[in-house]
Amino acid sequence: MTQENHNAKSMFHGFWALTNRDLKKWYKEPILLFMSIIQPVLWMGLFGRAMNIGAIFTNNNVPPEIANQLMIQTFGVGDYFSFMAVGMLSFVIVFTAMFSGMSIVWDRRLGFLNKALSTPVARGAIIMSKVLSAVVRSLIQAGIVIVLAWLLGMQFSSSFTVLHLLGTFAALFLMCLGLASLFIAIAIRSTRWETQMAVVNLLNLPLIFTSNALFPSNFMPDWLQTISRINPITYGTDAARQLLILSTIDTSKLIMDFAFLGGFALVFATAGIILSWKYLSK
Amino acid sequence: MEEIIQVDNLTKVFNKSLTAVDHVSFSVKEGEIFGFLGPNGAGKTTTINMLITVLKPTSGTATVCGHSIQKDANGVRNSIGVVPQEYTADEDLTGMENILLCADLYGIPRSESKKRAQELLELVELTKFADKRVQTYSGGMRRRLELACGLINRPRVLFLDEPTxxxxxxxxxxTWSYIKRLKEQYNMTIFMTTHYLEEADNLCDRIAIIDHGKIIKLDSPDALKExxxxxxxxxxxxxxxxxxxxLISKVPxxxxxxxxxxTYRVKVEKGEETAPLILNALMKNGVTITKLSLSKPTLDEVYLEYTGKTIREEEGTDMFRQRITLRRARH
Known part of the structure; x- marks a missing residue:
């Protein structure tokens, strides 16, 4: 075996070992999975059901056909619940990605990071293993949320197939890859988890509210639309929504969604690796 | 003997103002146990962290096993083992899983790492607990597990940062009897830091006393005492x-x-003969003596002599980390 071949192999070896460490900690504690699922379920069950927007029309004696048409024009589907349930997929991904920065802070504080840095494992592998474990966790959680949303009454589009489901996961994968890289890069030098916690608390709701996760962005004021247009969550949610629940898919918009998400993931994953070369050791 | 670690004017300045290690130069011979002795915050851990390539030096150079810590970091990393001050083993994983994780970080294939892990667990007498979560381990067991992890790549130099x-x-x-056994088994050089004087005295072939980032004195424990x-x-x-x-100083x-x-601390030549002379001189002048003791120089005295203070507990290090380490140790 050539030296380079061996290096590449051992790099992957260490990368997978570190990823597996994080995943093991996660699946050995089912309570963690339960806690991360319970929040979107509460949102769907309480917020999704309470915001019974269709009732605005029926209670005001708008004829059912017109009411339904207004709903479809606004949300793309006849019921608000299906609309926001897809938003919850983004919600669960944003939260998982944000907290993945936390675990690198803990590794630093408890000395594990120094220990890993003293081994020949690639510096990029240390960072990307955190990203990959966040991606795996959030995609599994998103899968569970889709099933729960369906049980709670989300309507899939009539043309829905397994291919659409795979497409949805591809979009969510790219979104999570970018977001997790971003938040881990923020945490890369931090020794205080309080700081990281503050960042998460400050950003989580604004990120959701400035996207189309809960409300369509074309009804937002102009300045908010501008923010929404650079918010990756908008694109991830739109792709998922088109593929899962909308009866007609706007192909050019879908390509735009994937292009934006691909670029976003590429830029931040690369930035994460470069930062880890430079800043992981002081 | 060959010199396995060469340090030349190594310096680390944090945030452009705090000089943690100040132009330190020394060398460690192959096969010896070399000790860094000093109070908390003296620069011991910072020096170790530079030698194990976790920290980048501000200036100066060092080589470990012939590899430059700056130019060939991976060469250094492959030839050393590290047992950090903290308990770094993952509490949620078992002892065996933790060792195998370390092996993976060195890129050791599974077929080989399983054999080595079993051998090492045997050596530190943790075989029975290999499949128990580290959460359930006592402080001593955790320390032994860290030792086993540090040896998985068969290092030529083992770095121990405050191992006890x-x-x-x-x-x-x-713990020390385990370390001695491992050293004999694998014929390693050990670089350690400690602030326990008796530990340094009993174990090290040579000791460097370090304070405020500088080496104050470097010699064998006996030579230091002399x-x-x-x-x-x-x-x-x-x-x-x-x-x-x-009155006392007039005595020959x-x-x-x-x-x-x-209380008077009197440094004398030939203590046994001089002590009675001092007593006589004092009693002649009507001074009542309530306590008297004579001691041969210990490392404590050496330390006091060269740093001007007894080993002190110093604040300002990462207290949180230390608290966690201590809490786990007491578990």
């Missing part, structure tokens, strides 16, 4: 307002007198 921090006396002794050049006589008198330093072969309240 927070352990009780018996566990400390036991360098004190004399015995220490401690005299306590009844009259604490009456300074008798002058008394080299130095230090007064602390009513």
């Amino acid at each position: 921090l927070g352990l009780d006396v018996q566990t400390r002794a036991a 360098s004190i050049d004399g015995d220490i006589l401690t005299v306590t008198t009844k009259e604490d307002d009456n300074d008798v330093s002058g 072969k008394v080299k130095e007198v230090k007064k602390q309240n009513s």
